[in-house]
Amino acid sequence: MTDLFMELDRSSPVPLYFQVSQQIEQAISSGRLGPGARLDNEISLADRFGLSRPTMRRAIQELVDKGLLVRKRGVGTQVVHGQVSRPVELTSLYDDLARANQAPRTTLLVNEIVPASEVVADILDVPVRSQVLRLRRLRFANGEPLAIMENYLPADLSDIGRADLEERGLYQLMRARGVHIRVAKQRIGAKAGTTEECRLLGERRGSPLLTMDRATHDDRGRPVEWGHHAYRASQYSFEVTLVDH
Amino acid sequence: MTDLFMELDRSSPVPLYFQVSQQIEQAISSGRLGPGARLDNEISLADRFGLSRPTMRRAIQELVDKGLLVRKRGVGTQVVHGQVSRPVELTSLYDDLARANQAPRTTLLVNEIVPASEVVADILDVPVRSQVLRLRRLRFANGEPLAIMENYLPADLSDIGRADLEERGLYQLMRARGVHIRVAKQRIGAKAGTTEECRLLGERRGSPLLTMDRATHDDRGRPVEWGHHAYRASQYSFEVTLVDH
DNA sequence: GAGTGGTCTAGACCACAGT
DNA sequence: CTGTGGTCTAGACCACTCG
Numbered sequence: 001m002t003d004l005f006m007e008l009d010r011s012s013p014v015p016l017y018f019q020v021s022q023q024i025e026q027a028i029s030s031g032r033l034g035p036g037a038r039l040d041n042e043i044s045l046a047d048r049f050g051l052s053r054p055t056m057r058r059a060i061q062e063l064v065d066k067g068l069l070v071r072k073r074g075v076g077t078q079v080v081h082g083q084v085s086r087p088v089e090l091t092s093l094y095d096d097l098a099r100a101n102q103a104p105r106t107t108l109l110v111n112e113i114v115p116a117s118e119v120v121a122d123i124l125d126v127p128v129r130s131q132v133l134r135l136r137r138l139r140f141a142n143g144e145p146l147a148i149m150e151n152y153l154p155a156d157l158s159d160i161g162r163a164d165l166e167e168r169g170l171y172q173l174m175r176a177r178g179v180h181i182r183v184a185k186q187r188i189g190a191k192a193g194t195t196e197e198c199r200l201l202g203e204r205r206g207s208p209l210l211t212m213d214r215a216t217h218d219d220r221g222r223p224v225e226w227g228h229h230a231y232r233a234s235q236y237s238f239e240v241t242l243v244d245h
Numbered sequence: 246m247t248d249l250f251m252e253l254d255r256s257s258p259v260p261l262y263f264q265v266s267q268q269i270e271q272a273i274s275s276g277r278l279g280p281g282a283r284l285d286n287e288i289s290l291a292d293r294f295g296l297s298r299p300t301m302r303r304a305i306q307e308l309v310d311k312g313l314l315v316r317k318r319g320v321g322t323q324v325v326h327g328q329v330s331r332p333v334e335l336t337s338l339y340d341d342l343a344r345a346n347q348a349p350r351t352t353l354l355v356n357e358i359v360p361a362s363e364v365v366a367d368i369l370d371v372p373v374r375s376q377v378l379r380l381r382r383l384r385f386a387n388g389e390p391l392a393i394m395e396n397y398l399p400a401d402l403s404d405i406g407r408a409d410l411e412e413r414g415l416y417q418l419m420r421a422r423g424v425h426i427r428v429a430k431q432r433i434g435a436k437a438g439t440t441e442e443c444r445l446l447g448e449r450r451g452s453p454l455l456t457m458d459r460a461t462h463d464d465r466g467r468p469v470e471w472g473h474h475a476y477r478a479s480q481y482s483f484e485v486t487l488v489d490h
Numbered sequence: 491g492a493g494t495g496g497t498c499t500a501g502a503c504c505a506c507a508g509t
Numbered sequence: 510c511t512g513t514g515g516t517c518t519a520g521a522c523c524a525c526t527c528g
Contacts, residue, residue, distance in 0.1 A: 017516080036467075052517065052518045052519060055518080070462065071464075071495065072464040075494065076494060080428055082462065125280070183315060183487070183488055185484070186486070186487065188433050189455055190455040192453045208435045208436055208454070209435060217325050219320075220281075221280070221324060233434055236434070240431045240485055241430050241431070242429045258524090261498075287513085296498085297501090299498075299500090300497080300499080302514085302515090316514065316515095318513060319508070320514085
């Protein structure tokens, strides 16, 4: 363990534990802390950063939850072997693509107010047959079709239907309307594409599609979106990191 | 908020924060705390349980990470709307099926020591062409074929090949050999099944399969398993809950 | 026995939401 | 303004691993 610590900015609004975890993460991805490398114990690390032990612990725990570090009582904290994997976060497909310079583009197929079916009403926690916004979009990346996305939103967010849905992601537009997205529950599966789906996606009839059903909730626990997405299996997959606590 | 608290067992080895989080989770799944219900603030909850605030916070945080609760500064803690979803944990398919009384059964297709290919050697962090254990199994649930599972294990775990792989899950056998599984990095996708895969799974040729590639690490950060699984899309899907921190 | 992480306490100050 | 969660401190004791 050489000095992997820079100064902390105690006047910054960024929490100290986050500043520390970012510095350690940087040390890992840059190779200064290679696979299997052992970190010093919490006490001495806390001393070196000038922090209390709980704060140092939280910084380390952030990286354990990300799957970058592994800890064992009586042994210590080590960097996990294997390639660094991209973090799994609550981001939108649009933002992911934009960040990866994949030139996302969207075609709006359907944009209408419909009465809620029983299924949609149940998930969005609104009365059956009350009005909800239905969207159906075709998402491109690098000019190639990537996914068909069907979404339902409660009535008070239906003005999103008048926004520039072809130029921005759904999450981004919701955030701009003061919706603070907190929890997304997803079910990932697969199916054979229908004739229409495959036509839209430029796949052969019956090609396998990766599907994702998602219910999204805001910081009040209120359902704010339900979606059914179908991705070209040849172009897309999901990454998930699981940690045993 | 009525009294949803029972006594805590301070002599138990079960951590207090876990006892509390389980009681709250029970109150939610039983309906005593319905969707949208507000919890008392941390201080009074801590008082009622006779705990310090950090311990109470940790109990609540457990459920926030599970997607059951939602918190907002200046507002409070509320139960998320929507149906209670099964927790996503680092468990094996075999254990999941057994717990759901799905009568898991396994047929061993391949059980051999092979030289590691470059890909396998890289993931398992062993020399290329060194010996690794290769397994290929067909997993049934309720008598129906469910998944084809191909796995590679480093040489020092190759005695698992002599274990009762048809009667127990791989994770269970690894644990029995003192392997403490900690981190699993998965990539979930879809593909059309090959002729052989579909034959084994009892699907029509070219049926869509849900695929999962997984690298597993133990509590020292060492790679202990790499697997490529293919599930019948008509029978299986993954659940994932994402939380914005 | 020495060293590690896991748990827990009793305070403190702050940022933000809603009135 | 009041109430909430978010952060941070400086200790303490325990359980576990390993030599």
